[in-house]
Amino acid sequence: MSKKKNRPHGHYCKICGEYKANEKFSGKGHAAHICKACSSLSAAEKAEAMDMNRLMSFPMRRLSESEKKWLKAKMKDNCPEVADMAKEVYNICFPHAECNAMKKQLIINILSFKVHTEVYDRYGDMEMADCLFTIDRKSRTLTMTDFHTDSGEQSVVLDGGKMAKLLRYIVHTLEIFMWEQDYCLNPDGDDFFTDILLKEGIYVDDLGEKGEALPEEPEGRPSWQVHIEYSNHTVQDISGFDDYLPERPEELYLSFMEYFESDYEIL
Template identity: 40%
Template structure:
């Protein structure tokens, strides 16, 4: 798609199929233009709009035309300026085009200055380890920026479930920072799907063409499909305490994605320090 250049100079002759309206961007038959509208390239319906409405339409079209072509620096600046436009229709189209062109821009802006003060991770599911084995896990881990880590392993006998370790503050802060920047933890609720379809294999959720739909249908009778989501046991629950005491809770009932599993093993390493072989 190319940005159309509006020329207010001479009308092009020999254009039998009407006119291009530079406000709505549509090519319309001659009778859709008034005498004056022909010259100004504004169709009758657009000429009944107020100048402000017309200006807004032209801006929205200009923004939408930017979606699928290369932008120069001035155009990027112009587009970003409209992310905060007071007119909602312009702001929304600028946001959607900008998100399409620069998918990481907003995310990076959102991450900037974001801090996890503490977290609580609960997992009740089979978790893949680095060797490709599925390990049944039923545990809750707490961690904070001061370096206090606490594990409750529900699979152990009741008086042996809790374990606490303290790690250096700077390690804890590095760890929680990595959860933001590498695992995108505060954005799991929007980034990671929790649809039931993918529950058979958490690693295939982005590749729906690999779903075994027949298997899903066969399974339907004996799975808990009749339950409302809130009656289901979560497979994963995460609570984050972010900047300014903001609490974020994210719950997965169906899918345990790679990211929470990675967080789980990373945290578990502190409870079970690996003896390094000196090979």
């Protein structure tokens, strides 16, 4: 594929992305922004050329969700040239994308997810959430402790397939291992989260007095925290200090809550 210099005086072809002299366009093609050479291409070839064109001029900034979605879709394009280019662009836009390859090998053994902020419930009502979820892959147990009520720890045991599916969703769809980068968070000391888990009762009850014991957290109590242990012995601790749950932590929260709704049996 040749790449000519842009010539601002020419006419733009939306297929090949080149600026060409007017005589390179038919009357109809001129209006449609398709040059004569490109108009003889098959529909598939046109689509491929347009994809390549868009990929080569892809913006190098923080992408919108729809741009990201498009790019991800193109990485699986049937045309290998498009797919390769999309992967190349993706790696430039997302320097941590090598994690994607790692994703396939990431298996969560243990996960804790703590939420202490206002959330929307599935009906769109705001409510204060103060709870802890845990997952243990080996025992296939999902637990929830709601600190707002005295109901204690509730747990469900998922069948093997459902547990595997849930864990895959957390890694592959929610990309939990990327949250640190995605949400620009204050990295925690490794022992911070563990300490909270161990001292949970004390911490919740005596927050005011214990607050000064955590000087490394200038913005106060995290609104959410995850602790993940993978089968490859990687451990991640990630916390957010916004006064709301960002998109994917919220999705995780809602998907966990589904298991503890009264109509659990439909799942």
